[in-house]
Amino acid sequence: METSAIKDVILNTRKPVVLKNLDIPWNCFQQTLNDWLSCLDDSNASKSGFRFDCGSLRNGFRPQWERSRGTVNMSMINFYRDASTKHGHFKDNWASYSYRCIQELPKECRAGIDYGMFGFSDIGEDVSFWIGSEGAHTPCHYDTYGCNIVVQTHGRKSWLLFPPEAKLQRTRVPYEESSVYCEENFYSPAAYSSLIGVENDSYHVILEPGMVLVVPPKWWHYVETLECSVNFNTWIQLEIDTEEHISECLTRLIVQDYSKNLSAETLRHVFNPNELTKIDLPTSSDLQTTLQYLLDKQEYNKRQRQERSRYSSNYLSQNELEQLLSNNTNYIASVKKLDNHEFFCLMKTNSHRYDTSFNRSSDDEEENVQAENAINRACHPDQIQLMKNSLRV
Known part of the structure; x- marks a missing residue:
């Protein structure tokens, strides 16, 4: 698929799409996850390990906000070993080392990473990387700026997405510049009642290594790691x-x-x-x-x-975009829209993690x-x- 066509899809798609079967010339695709993490460990001169955010694999009825998380220091290899076997810290918890700039990575780990093959050679190293264990997740939110391009290199991640007009309860608390969260809890929903109203607008995809997800502007997304994984992303400025x-x-x-x-x-x-x-x-x-x-x-x-x-966006008509997509079905797939039954089955599975002992009274304090x-x-x-x-x- 030509770079110009990939770029046109990214800047014009109104719904999330996955790019597939692309030959992505990044060195990390030639390394095992163990080797890549070992290389990252070798770059840690102090040998003090890395500070991971961590949370419980069980949760109450509110989203697992960052303010409720803890931290743990460990080497990348120990993280990978224990998380893969659910040993030690990972019997009851998840951990993530996320939203970090690739400039933190040694050259061997970031070699070849270039968004030029997607039509954006000017991005340079304005790229983030995300490392997480099973259960690591980001509460549902949308990014106020740009178009998001996510490249999965190791492991699998689940993406649940909703269009900008979805009936979600937005909140600016917790406040984070450029992120708008919603009140709904997709990690451990206590009951269907809190989610009724969004079941007709849910899209879902499991990203596997080599897949690239394009998230259009202001699309809500809830992201959860299904196994030890690494992915990279950048936001295209519009x-x-x-x-x-x-x-x-x-x-x-x-x-x-x-x-x-x-x-x-x-x-x-x-x-x-x-x-x-x-x-x-x-x-x-x-x-x-x-x-x-x-x-x-x-x-x-x-x-x-x-x-x-x-960059300009939405400069193609809907017919032009559909023609572009239909001409490249070997390389582009629309993210599946879930029917009501599929959405509620997914929420039923997630509800098994609901635990009333994790409902925090501090969230209800008057001030x-x-x-x-x-x-x-x-x-x-x-x-x-x-x-x-x-x-x-």
Whole structure:
């Protein structure tokens, strides 16, 4: 399949698709997972191991937010050995070393990784890698920017996806810049009742080594590792992202301003752990400067009608896209839409992990609930749009 055709599919597909049977010339595909992880261990000069996030294989009725997780230090080889045999720490827990830039990897581990074969040679090393054991997962969310390209190199991962209009309960708590979470728990649902309304819009695929998943903008996704796995991804910046950057900047201003007088405990409830380290940065003044830059940039883009660092999207008609897909069925497959029965069977399986002892009372403490409700009201898309409109008067 020609690179230009792959690029056109990525930038124009309205639904998630899988690219398959591609000859991806990355060195990691020539290595076993054991060899690749051993190479990563060898690069750890201190020999102190790697800090993994970890969580229980059982869970309560809320999503397993990052604030409820722990950490464990171990070598990559010990991680792989114990996770593969469900020995030691992995009898009751999962672990992940995720959302890391490939610049952390030794040259031997990242050799050949280049998104140029997909039509995006300018990506360079703006690529993330994800390592996880069985049960490691990310609560359901959507990314506010870009188009996501995921390359599975080792092991298998389950992706449950929903379109932007799916009837999911969005929340900005826990707050993370560029990620919007939903309240629904797909890891250990207590009952079907909390999920009724989304069963008609669910798509599911199990990514295996060599498969490439394209997630269109703002598609919700719940991702779970089925066995020890490694995958890489990047987000392609689109021309339409400037609008979302403005929305996210306004959201950050609201959340940061509201949080000034919150207790340390409630701050841990409101912010994802990776955001807590930068809670005082940038300052409101910095954010306002950024906001003005984005507004000026948006006006400039309207005049120029293009921007070199971002890509146009949806420039093919639906008929042109369908023709492109039908001409390349050996290399492209649409992600399967589940029927209601299949969706609820999947949720029934996941519900076996539900355990009432993991329902955390701290989530119900009055200050935490008040802060969450206030932030969600203030950051509702309609409110953000009103603010954006007023800035343009």
